[in-house]
């Protein structure tokens with residue numbers, strides 16, 4: 001049988017010697033049934049601090065370099081703009097990745113989006129996409145919890161983990177807070193979920209906003225991983241949800257509030273989870289292996305080639321300081337001038 005197969009492959013190779021290189025880029029593995037069709041949605045944010053024009057190409061590259069996904073970016077008009085020519089045809093895609101923070105959408109578009117997810121379409125929500133659409137009940141059921149844009153107790157209770165159990169708190173108050181962007185540990189709560197399987201139980205996420213005190217309906221929501229929100233960094237003191245899976249009708253949703261900027265997105269921990277979460281939302285399975293250099297519990301691990309996709313990267317982590325006065329030359333035999 002082996003010999004027969006060998007001969008068959010050899011014969012096909014003679015007929016089309018370059019078939020493999022014609023069909024696939026060098027690093028693109030063959031995917032049964034073709035690549036997963038992804039709609040990457042952007043177009044608006046609440047402020048310049050969420051620069052979607054920079055982060056969308058980063059998210060796209062992270063998906064495409066797995067060889068599993070075919071990504072189409074669609075930029076929505078800003079809320080209140082002209083939506084008459086906007087027809088994203090959600091049903092062409094297996095999963096929608098949202099990098100969009102919009103206050104509202106026209107009703108016909110909301111209905112199309114709801115029908116898409118209810119019928120089994122996947123959805124991935126990254127960072128400020130959970131600020132979006134505070135007054136759209138179905139969207140808030142899909143994301144489970146969200147923040148800002150005037151969300152308060154009317155959005156639902158606060159949700160967090162206490163002693164490993166999902167806990168809610170209906171105390172009135174604003175939804176959404178974060179401290180300074182610092183590295184923080186992410187702790188797996190459901191380590192055998194396909195998105196987390198084979199990864200370390202605790203890893204250090206690169207500097208990012210740790211979203212806390214998010215509120216929402218929290219229905220059909222499983223918290224896969226948490227991070228402790230440190231009161232010394234304006235935190236809640238609680239174990240806040242960092243990775244969540246939800247269902248809405250037949251649709252699967254993966255939600256992470258991590259990923260403020262390119263520096264955060266360049267974390268190998270984030271990349272891995274984002275790639276796996278998108279595959280899971282689309283198919284219900286994860287075929288990707290754990291990568292080399294996945295961060296450990298005490299050290300960050302990030303990709304410089306990804307981080308440098310942000311023009312701000314060249315400014316460095318701290319501003320360049322120029323001396324106001326000329327530095328005096330060193331006296332002969334004396335100490336060298338200070339290095340500024």
Ligand code: ZN
Pocket residue numbers: 049050127128209260
């Ligand atoms: Zn942010």
